[in-house]
Amino acid sequence: MTRVDVLVVGAGVIGLATAFHVKQQCPSCSIALVDKHPGPGHGDTGRSAAAFRAFFYSRTNMALAATSIAFYRSIQERENFDLGMKFIGxxxxxxxxxxxxxxxxxxxxxxxxxxxxxxxxxxxxxxxxxxxxxxxxxxxxxxxxxxxxxxxxxxNAGIMRPERLVEYYHTRIREMGVETIYNTRVERLIVEPEEPLGLAYEPLPWQRARVAGAVTQHGEIRADVTIIAAGAESPMLLDPIGVDVHAKxxxxxxxxxxxxxxxxxxxxxxxxxxxxxxxxxxxxxxxxxxxxxxxxxxxxxxxxxxxxxxxxxxxxxxxxxxxxxxxxxxxxxxxxxxxxxxxxxxxxxxxxxxxIDGQPVVFSEPGLVVAAGTSGSGIMKADAVGRIAAALALGKKKAVLYGGEEIDADILGTKSRRIEDEKLVI
Ligand SMILES: Cc1cc2nc3c(=O)[nH]c(=O)nc-3n(C[C@H](O)[C@H](O)[C@H](O)COP(=O)(O)OP(=O)(O)OC[C@H]3O[C@@H](n4cnc5c(N)ncnc54)[C@H](O)[C@@H]3O)c2cc1C
CATH class of the missing domain: 3.30.9.10 (D-Amino Acid Oxidase, subunit A, domain 2)
Structure with missing residues (x-):
């Protein structure tokens, strides 16, 4: 059995960006990132067309895309890490x-x-x-x-190479000391009462339950916070514990x-x-x-x-x-x-x-953060989604997007969602 402060399930662009921002904001946190594939970015991230645009009507949509794109641009231009970004329009x-x-x-x-x-x-x-x-x-x-x-x-739109973005986050999180665990499938999430009494069938309906980590094919990983960034497979881990990601x-x-x-x-x-x-x-x-x-x-x-x-x-x-x-x-x-x-x-x-509305879904439950539902625009919004998920994981009410804009950390939640309609629908 392993114990960490934060367990991230999924080494796609969302899990990587989230692990990066958790570690940046909490350098002392121990973090493990687990994926069933042999390396990062082998899920839908690696199958993406990787086009991006900071051109949306909804202010939330725009903030997610524009700040992520600006962050990627800064990586490419200031850190000289080529993400293959071309602003072709x-x-x-x-x-x-x-x-x-x-x-x-x-x-x-x-x-x-x-x-x-x-x-x-x-x-x-x-x-x-x-x-x-x-x-x-x-x-x-x-x-x-x-x-x-x-x-x-x-x-302010174009194309990029998602495998380079994956490499960027992956290199940085490893430099910062995030443990990456590959070839390891998460079988199920562990749900326990916050105060276990050793009774049968715990957690009982009157007990306050929380996610306490995950059972993988290679054993348990216990964590204070488990972040599900399993992309299109997220419901398969969340449905069995009664958490609805509202994305398919x-x-x-x-x-x-x-x-x-x-x-x-x-x-x-x-x-x-x-x-x-x-x-x-x-x-x-x-x-x-x-x-x-x-x-x-x-x-x-x-x-x-x-x-x-x-x-x-x-x-x-x-x-x-x-x-x-x-x-x-x-x-x-x-x-x-x-x-x-x-x-x-x-x-x-x-x-x-x-x-349901084509926007990412990011929310928390006790011991759990979910970052999924990226609806075909997860590359162009990953950095902002990662910052919001990291804020929730660290118990913050606001996330700070690249460039300094603050956003409510619960804005993309299933119950607390507050997003303007996207009127630029072609
Ligand atoms: C054809 C196509 C074109 C696209 N075009 C664009 C585009 O032009 N622009 C854009 O911004 N976005 C685009 N997207 C969307 C974008 O690729 C996704 O939004 C983004 O990659 C989602 O990232 P993710 O990290 O949530 O999911 P993923 O990259 O799928 O990562 C999830 C990871 O979780 C792991 N995992 C799942 N379940 C388990 C488990 N039980 N145990 C261990 N590991 C697990 C998987 O192995 C996977 O690596 C496109 C997607 C597709 C498919």
């Missing part, structure tokens, strides 16, 4: 109707000082080879595709398309959007995205669908070829004809850990 392609509906939201963002550029259809056609007029095309009509009126290019796993897939034609080369290296001479991260209608991967001379393509696919977790999720062929590709080539005939050279699948 995030391009939302909007129909006339969608643009009309979003205009007040965009104006409000402008008023708050958020930089973006409105790009007209002509420029999009010229720079990206985008087909903005799809109406009248039989296939496009069938899919309900709309003509593109404008592109909104968010500037949904499969998401990424397909790699090589830039192996002159048309795709032109698209990948589209000029005029950023100083890198690379196309921005593009969000097409119907939730299809195209992320440039210039170092691989390729694109990563994926989609976020809503109704019809299960909330379900599986140990080794596989990409589905028909999902690409019938779901993603027809939209892709309708708007970007350069992709005509493009077949995936590689693909992978992982899970979004989807909460």
């Amino acid at each position: 995030y391009l939302f392609l909007l129909s006339e109707e969608k643009y009309g509906a979003l205009e007040p939201v965009l104006q409000e963002l402008r008023r708050r000082g958020l930089g973006y550029r409105v790009i007209d259809a002509g420029e999009l056609e010229e720079r990206l080879g985008l087909r903005t007029r799809v109406r009248g095309d039989e296939e496009a009509e069938l899919m309900g595709l709309e003509d593109i009126e404008v592109g909104i290019l968010a500037e 796993p949904k499969k998401r897939q990424v397909f790699v398309l090589r830039a192996n034609t002159p048309g795709l080369q032109r698209l990948l290296h589209a000029e005029g959007f950023n100083p890198y001479g690379v196309m921005p991260f593009i969000l097409l209608p119907k939730g299809v995205y195209v992320r440039p991967a210039p170092e691989e001379n390729a694109f990563w393509v994926g989609a976020s669908d809503h109704l019809g696919r299960p909330f379900a977790w599986e140990p080794d999720p596989q990409p589905e070829e028909p999902y690409y062929t019938y779901g993603v590709y027809p939209i892709l080539r309708s708007y970007l004809p350069a992709f005509n005939g493009a077949r995936p050279a590689a693909a992978w699948a992982g899970f979004y850990d989807i909460s």
Whole structure:
């Protein structure tokens, strides 16, 4: 049996950021970080498209993303630790109707000082080879595709390398003395009465119960605070002790398309959007995205669908070829004809850990902190989520985000949630 002050379950970006901030704020705390995989970042963190944007309407959403991105930027620029961050921009392609509906939201963002550029259809056609007029095309009509009126290019946005962010936090926590324990599955959490009486069936309903650590496949680890940062698998540890994370796993897939034609080369290296001479991260209608991967001379393509696919977790999720062929590709080539005939050279699948409002879920119970529900934006918000989880673990009411902004530590709780609606929904 091992004893620590703080046990973190999950060495994804959330568990790593949390361990980092707990240790920074409490250097004398003994901390163990445990994961079933042989190393850090082997869960959904390693399967991420790793795009980021500080461009949200909800102030909480914005604070989480903007401060995390600023922190990562400081790592890359001041600490000279390359996270592969490229501020290539995030391009939302909007129909006339969608643009009309979003205009007040965009104006409000402008008023708050958020930089973006409105790009007209002509420029999009010229720079990206985008087909903005799809109406009248039989296939496009069938899919309900709309003509593109404008592109909104968010500037404080881009792509990064999640494995480098993992390496950063992992290196730092080890330097600070956090113990990392790999190849070790947590089987269950230990729940005990705060004052055990040695009675059968403890904790009894009238006793105050608390989480006292975890049973792993290699023995017990007891802790004053156990932090569950097990991503999409968090419910599997929390449901059995009656704690509801209010988030569910949904499969998401990424397909790699090589830039192996002159048309795709032109698209990948589209000029005029950023100083890198690379196309921005593009969000097409119907939730299809195209992320440039210039170092691989390729694109990563994926989609976020809503109704019809299960909330379900599986140990080794596989990409589905028909999902690409019938779901993603027809939209892709309708708007970007350069992709005509493009077949995936590689693909992978992982899970979004989807909460009710698409925001992370961070809360505490006696002896327990939960940091999950990152809903497909956990890379871009990990540092702030880690700071909030660390504040809860250390019994603080406020978390200090990078740059000094204070935020209530219970703001992302399931019962104490106080988050504005995200109105920038494309
Ligand atoms: C296809 C895809 C694209 C994405 N694109 C983006 C994007 O563009 N931008 C963005 O910001 N985010 C994106 N995300 C989301 C982002 O990757 C996640 O939000 C983030 O990685 C979640 O981190 P995590 O630490 O919560 O989970 P994980 O990285 O999954 O880490 C959880 C860890 O817990 C461990 N674990 C679980 N259960 C146990 C147990 N019982 N015992 C021991 N260990 C356990 C797992 O092994 C795992 O290592 C994407 C995700 C996917 C799948």
